[in-house]
Amino acid sequence: MIGLTHYLMLSSILFSLGVLGVLLRRNLLIIFMSIELMLNSVNLAWVSIANFSNRLDGQIFVFFVITVAAAEAAVGLALIISIFRLKPTTHIDELNQLKG
Amino acid sequence: MPYKKTMPSENVLAVILMGVFAALLGILLLGVSAFLGRVKRNPEKLSVYECGVDPTGSARERFSLKFYLIAIFFLVFDIEIIFLYPWALIFRKNLERGGLILFEMMCFLAILVVGYLYIWKKGGLDWK
Amino acid sequence: MDFIDFTILAIKIMVVMGALLNAVPILVWVERRGSAFIQDRLGPNRVGPMGLLQPVADVIKFIFKEDPIPCHVHRFLFPIAPLFSLIPASIIFAAIPFGDTLEIWGRTITLQIADIHIGILYVLAVGSLGIYGVLIAGWSSNNKYSILGALRSSSQMISYEIALGASLIGPLLVYGTFSLNEIVHLQAQSWGIFLQPLAFLIFFVSGFAESNRLPFDLPEGEAELVAGFHTEYGSMKFALFFMAEYIHIVTIAALNTTLFWGGWQLIPGMVSLANVLGISTYPHSVGLALLKVAAFTLKTTFFTLIFIWVRWTLPRFRYDQLMMLGWKILIPAAFINIGATAVLLYIGWL
Amino acid sequence: MALEVILFWICSVTSVVAALFVILHRNPILSALALLASLFAVAGLFITLQAPFLAAIQILIYAGAVMVLFIFVIMLLNLQKDPERFAPQGVPVTLRFALGLWVFIGLSIPILWTAFTWAMPPTPGAxxxxxxxxxxxxxxxxxxxxxxxxxxxxxxxxxxxxxxx
Incomplete structure (x- = not known):
């Protein structure tokens, strides 16, 4: 039977894949995508705990996490675009001057 | 109308079955046409379509930011609509408990109308 | 989910997908003859009587015509792109009830592929995936025209999707349930159109924009952008996009009838009329059920014909007019409609 | 019940494989599509966890709006394939990989160790x-x-x- 440990293990696998993505990749957009992946795995953990404890609070939190993640994605990508306009690169190592 | 309430997983099975059916149909048609319509390759046919003129410059130079602004507004208003759905679902049931539920949503919408007017004034919506 | 249920489900899917796929050539023929009739010319009449075999000829042409994959194109995404717009268009039909329950050999069959409890939200969620077919086609064909066309038509679909979502909230306020099946049951006495006329108008207009139909098909405007996002597409791949567009039209028409025109309800107040005339409204009699399915198909074809009729009468919008209509007129109208419905419900009129 | 188990295994395997694709792929559009597939798989998992409303919202907001925003930005900045997958300079790759692995182990030990006992088993459709x-x-x-x-x-x-x- 699919118990709570299955879901929590799956969400921890997805979370660590997201962390790996943030650490390993140098492209700003891929880092941003792995952050969305980490948020998504946290959502999965919320919903599975809400389901197995027969309470709905977990689902409400996921509702708000999705909203915050979407608003953050909108503003974050606007930042990436304005950075791109200064220096046409999304390679994170080249963005090391604070000037500009 | 006594009918058996279908379980969510049966619905998912039905939807997946229908998606697979449509995908198989598309792949089948593509396969048949790729098999029957032999492609006689020649450089003219395979080049970029530019009304006969040779393509100049890379195909993807930068575009105006207008498309990006529209995508942001779409995202924000989509979230707003997401909050309207559960509200609309229980609106009729909660009317007995007085108009509190109506007042809650009106505050939510008022703040977002302020945002909408700000965008309108800042010219985010009009298209030169 | 025993074996018999599974076969019934498979039969239902076969019937619905068969109807959708047969509707495409018929619509092509109707569009050609209709446009000929409107523009006072003959239209196809060479192939078969009154050109009836013309769609068959088209299908054969599409199969045999060579389908080159240009070399500069992304090899994996280019042929897959049409599926991205075909699958969402046909999946929406799983939630639409095309008939009441049917009783055969002691088993009641609900004439609906999947009675999804969150019907309206499911339709919107899957409807919002149609954009990927356009985006991936535009990006993977690596051609200036198709990228600009893809960006333009997807930003148009995006802005009209908000109006679509907001217009669906009005009927939801009135019905108080997501499930499309219950909505049709609730429309026994009076159809949705009488309660939510403005929502119907907004839904219908943004339905045109969602499916990139005239007068909203500027990205495919022949003059400026050659053929919009499917410039590089050859025979069968273009036919798949074409088929996806027609299936999308039929789905939007079916949604229209389900939400505003009483789905398979024959006429408003049909139950009271039947009692007066003494006809047995035994819910599961096969004859009555088939009559209801016929009522649903009649209404859906009526709205599909309106799609075709509008295409050949209205001129095309300019792009800024199109975006202005979407953002500055339809979205405020949808939100005003939501506020008005809520206040009317609060007062108790609606 | 068998349907739920099958659905769980399909969705979890696709989500993990798609998440791997997001990290490993050099072309940003393909990793965006891989993230899309992972979002769909997690939406399927929401349905088995009796949260169909959240599955629809996940598809509507994440797959329908946020990913479209990502693809718009990728098309707008016309990003090409990255020259190399993991940039060699900076902290050595193996150390970064070890850090990620350490996060995974740190997370999974408490999960596997505690035997979850709940007062009531989940009532379907509650x-x-x-x-x-x-x-x-x-x-x-x-x-x-x-x-x-x-x-x-x-x-x-x-x-x-x-x-x-």
Whole structure:
């Protein structure tokens, strides 16, 4: 039977894949995508705990996490675009001057 | 109308079955046409379509930011609509408990109308 | 989910997908003859009587015509792109009830592929995936025209999707349930159109924009952008996009009838009329059920014909007019409609 | 019940494989599509966890709006394939990989170690969407009203940042 440990293990696998993505990749957009992946795995953990404890609070939190993640994605990508306009690169190592 | 309430997983099975059916149909048609319509390759046919003129410059130079602004507004208003759905679902049931539920949503919408007017004034919506 | 249920489900899917796929050539023929009739010319009449075999000829042409994959194109995404717009268009039909329950050999069959409890939200969620077919086609064909066309038509679909979502909230306020099946049951006495006329108008207009139909098909405007996002597409791949567009039209028409025109309800107040005339409204009699399915198909074809009729009468919008209509007129109208419905419900009129 | 188990295994395997693709692929559009597939798989998992409303919202917001925004940005900045997958300079790759692995082990030890016992087993179909909505509008009213401010800030921020031409 699919118990709570299955879901929590799956969400921890997805979370660590997201962390790996943030650490390993140098492209700003891929880092941003792995952050969305980490948020998504946290959502999965919320919903599975809400389901197995027969309470709905977990689902409400996921509702708000999705909203915050979407608003953050909108503003974050606007930042990436304005950075791109200064220096046409999304390679994170080249963005090391604070000037500009 | 006594009918058996279908379980969510049966619905998912039905939807997946229908998606697979449509995908198989598309792949089948593509396969048949790729098999029957032999492609006689020649450089003219395979080049970029530019009304006969040779393509100049890379195909993807930068575009105006207008498309990006529209995508942001779409995202924000989509979230707003997401909050309207559960509200609309229980609106009729909660009317007995007085108009509190109506007042809650009106505050939510008022703040977002302020945002909408700000965008309108800042010219985010009009298209030169 | 025993074996018999599974076969019934498979039969239902076969019937619905068969109807959708047969509707495409018929619509092509109707569009050609209709446009000929409107523009006072003959239209196809060479192939078969009154050109009836013309769609068959088209299908054969599409199969045999060579389908080159240009070399500069992304090899994996280019042929897959049409599926991205075909699958969402046909999946929406799983939630639409095309008939009441049917009783055969002691088993009641609900004439609906999947009675999804969150019907309206499911339709919107899957409807919002149609954009990927356009985006991936535009990006993977690596051609200036198709990228600009893809960006333009997807930003148009995006802005009209908000109006679509907001217009669906009005009927939801009135019905108080997501499930499309219950909505049709609730429309026994009076159809949705009488309660939510403005929502119907907004839904219908943004339905045109969602499916990139005239007068909203500027990205495919022949003059400026050659053929919009499917410039590089050859025979069968273009036919798949074409088929996806027609299936999308039929789905939007079916949604229209389900939400505003009483789905398979024959006429408003049909139950009271039947009692007066003494006809047995035994819910599961096969004859009555088939009559209801016929009522649903009649209404859906009526709205599909309106799609075709509008295409050949209205001129095309300019792009800024199109975006202005979407953002500055339809979205405020949808939100005003939501506020008005809520206040009317609060007062108790609606 | 067999359907739920099959659905769980299909969705979890696709989500993990798609997440791997997101990290490993050099072409940003392909990793965006891989993230899309992972979102769909997680939406399928939400359905097996009796949260169909959240599955629909996940598809509507994440797959329908956020990923479209990503693809728009990728098309707007016309990013090509990255020259190499993991940039060699900076902290050595193996150390970074070890850190990721350490996070995974740190997470999974408590999960595997505690035997989850719950007062009542999950009753299928116990809660419907209207329960969720009622809970949202009376107990969680304050966060609901604050989200409108969040959306206002996101709108204004997006306009200010993007229109600095």
């Amino acid at each position: 809660y419907s969407v209207s329960h969720l909505a009622e809970l949202l509008f009376d107990q969680y009213l304050l966060p609901f009203e604050l989200t409108s401010f969040l959306l206002l800030v996101a709108m204004v921020g997006g306009v200010v940042l993007a229109k600095k031409s």
